[in-house]
Amino acid sequence: MxxxxxxxxxxxxxxxxxxxxxxxxxxxxxxxxxxxxxxxxxxxxxxxxxxxxxxxxxxxxxxxxxxxxxxxxxxxxxxxxxxxxxxxxxxxxxxxxxxQGLGCTIEFDGDDTLYQMASQPLPEPDHAPWPKGNRVGTVNPNIQGVLESILAEDNRNGLDSRAMVVVQDGQIIAEAYGNGFNQTTPLLGWSMGKSITAMMLGRLEALGKVSKNDTALFDQWTDTRAELSLEQLLQMSSGLAFDETYAPGSDATHMLFTAPSASDVAMISPLDHEPGRHFSYSSGTTNLLSRYIHQTLGSDPAQTMDFVQTELFVPAGIATATFEADASGVLVGSSYLYASGRDWARFGLIMANNGEINGQKLLPDDWVSAAKTPNTSDNEKSYGYQFWLNQGDEQLRWPSLPVDAYAMLGNRKQSVMIIPSTNTVLVRLGWTSGDYPMEDNYKVLLDAILKAST
Incomplete structure (x- = not known):
């Protein structure tokens, strides 16, 4: 009917x-x-x-x-x-x-930027031990059993969990997958891409190409927006107006589904609050960060793709990831990164290891520290550089998890939880439209890890 x-x-x-x-x-x-x-x-x-x-x-x-x-x-x-x-x-x-290597993009009349780019070869799988390669021989049977039980219970309850990975002390000690998914299936992280966009800026800072204190970010901003700093955008405390509602007619849906250039939508956003004083979650802000990365690398989509691969993916051993661009050739940093559970775990491990993976230092210590430091806004401090923080406000975001926990989070309840005090990274990928017991499940896993170590 x-x-x-x-x-x-x-x-x-x-x-x-x-x-x-x-x-x-x-x-x-x-x-x-x-x-x-x-x-x-x-x-x-x-x-x-x-x-x-x-x-x-x-x-x-x-x-x-x-x-x-x-x-x-x-x-x-x-x-x-x-x-x-x-x-x-x-x-x-x-x-x-x-x-290939560029992913999918909506076609718009008269915009042939990506047609001028050659498909990018996908990396060959490396058979070295994880995280450099994909050989995993460090599974803990007890933790594996707990994880399999959690995933099975999720799916009995219709929560559609597709990939779960537990990393302890730099090694995968458990992983479980739903029917039709495995350790090489690239899955959409949605807003977890925001955290990777921030990490790209951290890598650029390590190379001396950008600074968190940068201002006059875009030539289009000839008014007081020229005073906005890169750090304020990273912390989503820029004060820019942006309608994050996901409904027809909003900035967010226009940005992702009907605009040839996602970053153009937020580029025209006026100031709505005093910069630095008001936190407002905004996918538009992240796509401005992507635009800044793009122009820093010469406004050349090919150079941006090469940077992502050579400066982040390849050193980390990430071989399944595809970071998609819009029709203008700018990465849609807010939303469109696909990677396997193991590769999402590698992203988390970079942060857990203070910017280092596979013997290579990708992010500066002070940048990683700043990324997980509460912002200075008046209304919601428990957000760092595109990462959600447990601490920063009067109450913990996840009371049953360690205070220093912080996370990448995405629509449909995607998560990469990073816990420095226990040297743990927890990954969950799925397609849940309602509530998901992330905190409860991660607490069960942490308790099992603690028990196994005593």
């Missing part, structure tokens, strides 16, 4: 008669909603198919968790070229194209 009502409404123009909850979006933004539905479907289906290797049924199920209207989107897959096209009863046709 729901699909029938929507179909009739769309074709007859009687949208005012359809309750908004049937559609999953406000009728006042119908035009943008239809475009978002097809663009979101084409983009996510393309990446799921050509990066993660998911089948059509899984893709449709994943999309439907965002809005019932996506169930009505017509998806067509092509292998030559590697594309996914989407439309809603013929409306808002959208195409997303996959390029």
């Amino acid at each position: 729901k699909k029938l009502l929507i179909s009739l409404a769309l074709f007859s123009g009687l949208l005012i008669a359809v309750p908004p909850y049937f559609l999953g979006f406000s009728l006042f933004n119908l035009g943008h909603a239809v475009q978002v539905a097809t663009s979101l479907s084409a983009k996510l289906a393309c990446s799921a198919r050509f990066i993660s290797g998911l089948d059509d049924q899984q893709i449709v199920s994943d999309l439907s968790s965002y809005s019932p209207v996506t169930e009505l989107v017509n998806l067509k897959y092509s292998d030559t070229p590697s594309q996914v096209s989407a439309d809603l009863f013929g409306l808002a046709p959208t195409v997303a194209t996959y390029r």
Whole structure:
């Protein structure tokens, strides 16, 4: 009945008669909603198919968790070229194209930046011990049993956990995967990409190319925004206005699904608060950081991709990661990084090791320290350089976890938890649309680790 009502409404123009909850979006933004539905479907289906290797049924199920209207989107897959096209009863046709090593990007008329780039070769797997390579011989049977029980319980409860990894003292001691997923499956981290964007800036700082104190960040900012510092953007305390609501008509959905340049959306944001005084979570701010990285590296998408590989992925032993750019060639740092559970664990290990991995120092000690230090805003201090912190406010964010815990977090309850005091990294990747007992599950794992070590 729901699909029938929507179909009739769309074709007859009687949208005012359809309750908004049937559609999953406000009728006042119908035009943008239809475009978002097809663009979101084409983009996510393309990446799921050509990066993660998911089948059509899984893709449709994943999309439907965002809005019932996506169930009505017509998806067509092509292998030559590697594309996914989407439309809603013929409306808002959208195409997303996959390029090896570059991922999937929505196509926009007249924007051929990525067409000028060659596909990037994927690294060959390394058979050295993890984290340099993919050979894991350090599994603790007791912790493995606990982790498998957690993942099985998650999935009995419909929480759709897909990959979980436990790293202790620099070694993988347990890992578990849902049906259809394994240790090499690249999975979307959503907002965990924000933390990796920050780490790219940390690497640039180590190379002397940027400083957290940089101001006059963009030529487009000729007003008081020129006084904003890179650190204020990293801490999301810039004071820039940005609508993070994920609904048709918002800045966030326009940025991710209907704008050729994600960073352009936030570039025009005015100041809404005094810089440094107000924390406001903003994916737009992260994409400004991506834009700053892009211009620092010569405004050349090929140079940015090369930097990511040679200065971060390759030294860390990361071989499954794809960091996607928008149609303008700028990385969508807020949202579009795919990597396996083991590779997300490597990102966490870099931070747990104070910027070092595989004998290479990638991030300065003082940068890592600043990244996990509370910001100085008046309203929410428990956020560092694109990392969520346990401490900083009157109450701990995760009371049952160690005070010094901090994390990368992403939509659908993705997480990489870093706990310096126990030398632990915990990873969970999945597709949960509601609540997820992250803190409880991680507490169980930490207790098991402590018990195993005594």
